[in-house]
Amino acid sequence: MSISLKNISKSYNKVSALQNITFNVEKGELFGLIGPDGAGKTTLFRILTTLLIANKGTASVAGFDVFKDYKQIRNNVGYMPGKFSLYQDLTVEENLNFFATIFGTTIEENYDLIKDIYVQIEPFKNRRAGKLSGGMKQKLALCCALIHKPKVLFLDEPTTGVDPVSRKEFWEMLKRLQKKGITILVSTPYMDEAALCDRIALIQDGEILEIDTPKEIVKHYPKAIYNVSANNMYKLIKCLKNYEFMYSVYPFGEFVHYTDKRDLFKPNDLIEFLKQNELQNIEISETQPTIEDTFMELAK
Amino acid sequence: MKEETVIKVENLTKQFGDFTAVNAISFEVKKGEIFGFLGANGAGKTTAMKMLIGISNPTSGEAEVASFNVYKNPNSIKKNIGYMSQKFALYDDLTVKENITFFGGIYGLTRKQINEKRQLLVEELGLQEIVNNLVSSLPLGWKQKIAFSVALLHNPKIVFLDEPTGGVDPITRRQFWEMIYKTANQGTTIFVTTHYMDEAEYCDRVSIMVNGKIEALDTPKNLKEKYKAKSMNDVFLKLARG
Numbered sequence: 001m002s003i004s005l006k007n008i009s010k011s012y013n014k015v016s017a018l019q020n021i022t023f024n025v026e027k028g029e030l031f032g033l034i035g036p037d038g039a040g041k042t043t044l045f046r047i048l049t050t051l052l053i054a055n056k057g058t059a060s061v062a063g064f065d066v067f068k069d070y071k072q073i074r075n076n077v078g079y080m081p082g083k084f085s086l087y088q089d090l091t092v093e094e095n096l097n098f099f100a101t102i103f104g105t106t107i108e109e110n111y112d113l114i115k116d117i118y119v120q121i122e123p124f125k126n127r128r129a130g131k132l133s134g135g136m137k138q139k140l141a142l143c144c145a146l147i148h149k150p151k152v153l154f155l156d157e158p159t160t161g162v163d164p165v166s167r168k169e170f171w172e173m174l175k176r177l178q179k180k181g182i183t184i185l186v187s188t189p190y191m192d193e194a195a196l197c198d199r200i201a202l203i204q205d206g207e208i209l210e211i212d213t214p215k216e217i218v219k220h221y222p223k224a225i226y227n228v229s230a231n232n233m234y235k236l237i238k239c240l241k242n243y244e245f246m247y248s249v250y251p252f253g254e255f256v257h258y259t260d261k262r263d264l265f266k267p268n269d270l271i272e273f274l275k276q277n278e279l280q281n282i283e284i285s286e287t288q289p290t291i292e293d294t295f296m297e298l299a300k
Numbered sequence: 301m302k303e304e305t306v307i308k309v310e311n312l313t314k315q316f317g318d319f320t321a322v323n324a325i326s327f328e329v330k331k332g333e334i335f336g337f338l339g340a341n342g343a344g345k346t347t348a349m350k351m352l353i354g355i356s357n358p359t360s361g362e363a364e365v366a367s368f369n370v371y372k373n374p375n376s377i378k379k380n381i382g383y384m385s386q387k388f389a390l391y392d393d394l395t396v397k398e399n400i401t402f403f404g405g406i407y408g409l410t411r412k413q414i415n416e417k418r419q420l421l422v423e424e425l426g427l428q429e430i431v432n433n434l435v436s437s438l439p440l441g442w443k444q445k446i447a448f449s450v451a452l453l454h455n456p457k458i459v460f461l462d463e464p465t466g467g468v469d470p471i472t473r474r475q476f477w478e479m480i481y482k483t484a485n486q487g488t489t490i491f492v493t494t495h496y497m498d499e500a501e502y503c504d505r506v507s508i509m510v511n512g513k514i515e516a517l518d519t520p521k522n523l524k525e526k527y528k529a530k531s532m533n534d535v536f537l538k539l540a541r542g
Contacts, residue, residue: 251474253532
């Protein structure tokens with residue numbers, strides 16, 4: 001087991017940030033913590049990286065206890081916080097050298113681990129970190145978190161605010177790191193990234209809603225979901241919300257995801273209802289639930 | 301209803317030294333339209349937006365926003381638009397009520413108007429319990445919903461939203477978009493940037509910026525057909541790196 005948590009709870013004054021969090025991450029696993037801002041993801045990261053002490057419960061990382069063996073943990077993990085935390089007034093190369101030196105190693109010694117990522121920022125190695133673009137900062141931060149060849153990598157919202165193309169590239173890098181045997185715990189508010197993890201924990205308001213593989217999680221969705229579309233999205237949402245048999249209504253891209261209270265739902269009834277409300281070009285078809293549907297159902 | 305043009309941009313360009321951040325972009329946005337302004341990080345979206353809201357002078361080209369010229373009347377533009385971004389929206393160390401009063405005052409509303417607006421807002425958003433709480437104590441989703449309403453206090457013709465839903469939970473994100481629909485339906489133009497591609501699908505039209513230029517501009521449906529893509533995410537992946 002690479003990461004293990006048992007009944008971890010943490011509160012700040014009266015505000016509870018985490019409640020009885022229990023889960024394990026296997027060696028070499030890519031494990032995702034999926035939840036919105038304020039769910040408690042960062043608190044969990046800070047406890048596992050020994051920067052914060054839990055009020056209750058036990059946790060271990062790479063076989064070391066987060067409380068007793070905090071020094072060993074710090075030597076064995078890489079941590080990329082959500083907020084850019086490198087030295088803005090050092091250059092790319094100076095930052096990397098600094099982190100290598102602190103961990104008693106050199107860039108050359110572990111270069112193979114960061115090579116794929118570092119070559120992309122190497123042309124800017126003499127630029128100060130503060131002057132880099134968002135995507136390049138992210139790559140430098142990942143290099144710095146990897147330079148001492150950690151057993152476990154903690155990435156707190158590495159892709160928040162990053163465009164879809166850079167996000168895709170970032171996940172491809174993570175997959176390559178995983179193949180080198182590094183255990184990765186990554187958090188994200190983007191539900192589409194959840195599908196790229198081996199297993200995920202859905203987290204909201206300091207509690208875990210569910211833990212499983214992305215495929216299994218969507219199987220647990222309790223209802224049939226329908227894609228509904230019409231000529232006016234705003235009016236469609238309003239009408240659906242007023243339909244007496246409505247169970248849930250959520251806009252999903254070009255469609256609205258609709259679920260019905262009844263076991264036997266007749267799409268034609270709904271089409272009639274929408275027509276009476278002066279909607280046109282109405283289309284209804286059954287669709288597959290996504291992780292986001294599941295999350296919203298559990299978080300309701 | 302959607303005939304009146306409220307944003308008109310022609311060959312708008314911004315250079316920083318020898319770097320062209322925005323390269324001769326042209327487009328029009330109609331009244332009541334939800335216009336998605338997409339692009340990769342560093343494509344020039346923020347620079348373009350800064351010119352449109354009257355806080356950055358273009359190097360060349362023309363732009364009219366709410367029928368005011370960006371060179372001659374940037375201050376009139378500011379009075380006639382609303383703006384909110386993920387990074388700055390409300391003052392954390394003021395209460396919800398204080399923020400509403402402050403922004404109402406900045407936009408030149410009378411005390412009476414501010415009071416009326418505040419009551420309306422409290423009712424619509426269900427803020428009764430939290431109106432005297434510091435903004436810093438609120439969840440992000442709440443902050444963003446209130447910030448959007450505050451950006452609309454002075455009934456602007458256009459509201460500019462810079463990544464308004466980043467990091468917000470999926471349910472609140474949808475509530476936020478329902479507010480956007482409602483606002484657009486009442487005739488206010490929405491100019492919005494986002495990295496969530498499902499949100500791009502909610503827009504009436506979408507432009508995609510690549511290296512300072514607008515590479516594509518159409519309805520989500522037409523863009524998907526043109527680029528033979530299943531979703532806006534695919535369209536974006538095909539275009540955004542040139």
